[in-house]
Amino acid sequence: MSARIFISRDSGALCVGAEEVATAFRKAAEKRGLDVEIVRTGSRGMYWLEPLVEVAMQRGRVGYGPVKLSDVEALLDEGEKHRLCLGLVEDIPWLKSQTRLTFKNCGIIDPRSLEDYRAHGGYKGLEKALAVGPEATVEEVIISGLRGRGGAGFPTGIKWRTVAQTPPQQKYIVCNADEGDSGTFADRMIMEGDPFVLIEGMTIAGIAVGATYGYIYIRSEYPDAIEAMEIAIREARKGGMLGRGVAGSKFDFDMEVRAGAGAYVCGEETSLLESLEGKRGEVRAKPPLPAHIGLFGKPTVINNVLSLATVPIIMSDGGGFYRDFGMGKSRGTMPIQLAGNIKHGGLYETAFGITLGALVDDIGGGTRSGRPVRAVQVGGPLGAYFPRALFDTPFDYEAFTAADGLIGHGGIVVFDDTVDMAKQARFAMEFCAIESCGKCTPCRIGSARGVELVDKIVAGEDPVANLAVLEDLCNTMKFGSLCALGGFTPYPVMSALTHFPEDFGADRKRLHAAE
Amino acid sequence: MPRYEPWNAERASEIIARYRHLEGAGLPILHALQETFGCVPEEAVPLVADALNLSRAEIHGTVTFYHDFRKEPPGRRVLKLCRAESCQAAGGDALAARAEAKLGVAMGETTLDRRVTLEPVYCLGLCHSSPAAMLDKHVFGMLDEAKLDALVKEAQA
Secondary structure, X not given: OOEEEEEEOOHHHXXXXXXXXXXXXXXXXXXXXXXXXXXXXXXXXXXXXXXXXXXXXXXXXXXXXXXXXXXHHHHHHHHHHOOOEEEEHHHOHHHHOOOOOOOOOOOOOOOOOHHHHHHOOOOHHHHHHHHHOHHHHHHHHHHHOOEOOOOOOOEHXXXXXXXXXXXXXXXXEEEEEOOOOOOOOHHHHHHHHOHHHHHHHHXXXXXXXXXXXXXXXXXXXXHHHHHHHHHHHHHHHHOOOOEOOHHHOOOOEEEEEEEOOOOHHHHOHHHHHHHHOOOOOOOOOOOOOOOOOOHHHOOEEEEEHHHHHHHHHHHHHOHHHHHOOEEOXXXXXXXXXXXXXXXXXXEEEEEOOOEHHHHHHHHOOOOOOOOOEEEEEEOHHHOOEEEHHHOOOEOOHHHHHHOOOOOOOOEEEEEEOOOOHHHHHHHHHHXXXXXXXXXXXXXXXXXXXXXXXXXXXXXXXXXXXHHHHHHHHHHHHHHHOOOHHHHHOHHHHHHHHHHOHHHHOOOHHHHHHHO | OXXXXXXXXXXXXXXXXXXXXXXXXXXXXXXXXXXXXXXXXXXXXXXXXXXXXXXHHXXXXXXXXXXXXXXOOOOOEEEEEEOOHHHHHOOHHHHHHHXXXXXXXOOOOEOOOOOEEEEEEOOOOOHHXXXXXXEOOEEEOOOOHHHHHHHHHHHHO
């Protein structure tokens, strides 16, 4: 039997040279006459160790990383005596301390092999869904307490039930893979590392609500994810898991990938539907809900990648099993993404309830620059900036709302003490101005005025009066915008102002006078 | 490295015909046109409108809504630097300024010799390894000055 070496093909590994390392291993092994099979996996999510090379041993996979081209020969010579040896990958504390449910196979299996997916428990969820039928499937997802992982946190099962209860007609499953938030990459990892779990989740959704077709809308900035999904869809079709009579059942379900075109707002569900229909990605007013009038006017389930990719384990292991993780109304696990100026950047899946400080300091290891952490932005460009003083906030939908923030899609971007928070507040407004779909006035005009106001305040131009106007503007945007783009842009702006007033050229006293 | 075809109405109609049967054919058609011609040429708008039974204004509105669709073909190589928060936190602003200086263009511009188009991108999903960049369809992370310089050099080659 040949030796098996696992090297990631995830773009997070490719961006630091995994392709070159894989080629070098292949060549070096050939030269030595070694019988080696190189399996290209997804990533484990420990990106500071990429390119991570794993070698299958009797007792498990032994990891080496981060491997440079110049290390390859010595690695083959020295084996486990090499300085880059990390021991058993599963025993690395960063990985071992996680609760991997959604990501249980990511970085382990070959994302292009249906057979490998099955060998690791794949399609057990679908099997269960087919056995219990559509109604019980929807119930199981409701029991699990799963909430939309895209950011809004709406209960997934309730969405499904709404669509299931519409009269039989053409219905759609739409997967929102327009992961545009800076600091997030979990959707990309699933699509590149375990695409079949997403296909399975969408198939279960289709059967549960009576939909026969699905679209995965992937942002064009993710060419590797688009390719990975397209390959997996072809494989699933070939294996009888998509198309007519899925897995030999009476249900038909098929799907295709559609590429976005660089509009951030298309991550908003109604804008995404417009875009899928071939139009400008302008937000729709709700109601009607997409569950009633969605894609092409038909009842549509639209869920984030992570929500759909979590469905198979909920079905195979039970809604109760999943619900038993977490705290309060935040059930199950959250794939948290550590990003920005951070020592240990990557994906950390854990039950809700862990504190922000534990994530940033203990798990993330603080900043990569070695300077003190000053602020973290949680939940993407529309998320609030948190100071150290709020690091005891538990990662939970409600706790973050109470702290005037949001967990969004679970991204945490770390900034050191060189950050200028006024600049970040200005950027939030500027980004909103660039990306606004233009449909509603608070977002379209408010964001442009917001940039001007921050500039005036920083320039010392009547700061007290302009601060009052900025706060008023933020309120108008928050309560008057059609969607989360205009509605949430005030979060980064107001949190920067509240927690870091000194960066706005105003001392605390003057700011308080403005309130 | 992409080589784009000159505008050809017949070729455009062929491409449009290939995708027009799709549900929501708009974006797939525009992507395919851009892949062939390097941009979505003005001349293509009435053809797309006709095929989809929509007005020219609607297609024009769609093309101009999306950042991806270009008015003219880019340089031989496209270098995208991530300018979003995670990369800002990791020194991306300084690297962007450095790239602009090295190439002698501002973000969104193409060098005079048409070799390189420099563009901002708002997140490549490589935030664990910020700052990040993309040269054509290849991704690069953990950039520092030396790595950026090498990348710029590769783009210019």
